[in-house]
Amino acid sequence: MKETIYLVCDQNQVDRMRKTLPSVRRGEIIVKLSVDINPKAFGRPTIAKEIYVDDWTKGIDLDDVEFRKNIITAEEAEIIRQKRLDKMREILQHQGYIITEPEEEKK
Numbered sequence: 460m461k462e463t464i465y466l467v468c469d470q471n472q473v474d475r476m477r478k479t480l481p482s483v484r485r486g487e488i489i490v491k492l493s494v495d496i497n498p499k500a501f502g503r504p505t506i507a508k509e510i511y512v513d514d515w516t517k518g519i520d521l522d523d524v525e526f527r528k529n530i531i532t533a534e535e536a537e538i539i540r541q542k543r544l545d546k547m548r549e550i551l552q553h554q555g556y557i558i559t560e561p562e563e564e565k566k
Contacts, residue, residue, distance in 0.1 A: 460498070466490040468512075480530075488512075491530055 467475045469487050483489055490512055500506060548558050 460494075460496045462494045464492050464494065466492060489530075 463478070465477045465479070465481055466473050467477070467481055467483060467487050467489055474487065475481070481489065490510075492510070551558055
């Protein structure tokens with residue numbers, strides 16, 4: 460069974476679920492979820508899966524990006540992020556700065 464659903468979430472909860480792309484109010488985001496279930500998986504016990512949605516805009520400014528669709532994949536977000544970093548690196552190197560890779564974040 461294959462299905463795509465859209466979860467509308469706010470800061471506190473998953474507010475609703477739709478099978479078509481819904482409209483959102485201020486403070487809400489849409490999470491597109493593709494579900495593909497092997498027919499042999501139906502039965503007991505209940506299956507548990509965890510989904511984590513990260514801030515894909517971390518470290519990038521979106522003011523100059525034009526989105527043609529209402530959905531962005533993690534791969535597309537990474538391409539935008541990488542292009543921004545490359546452009547920033549180029550500008551700073553042109554101004555005489557030396558660019559080094561950041562140290563890993565400590566958790």
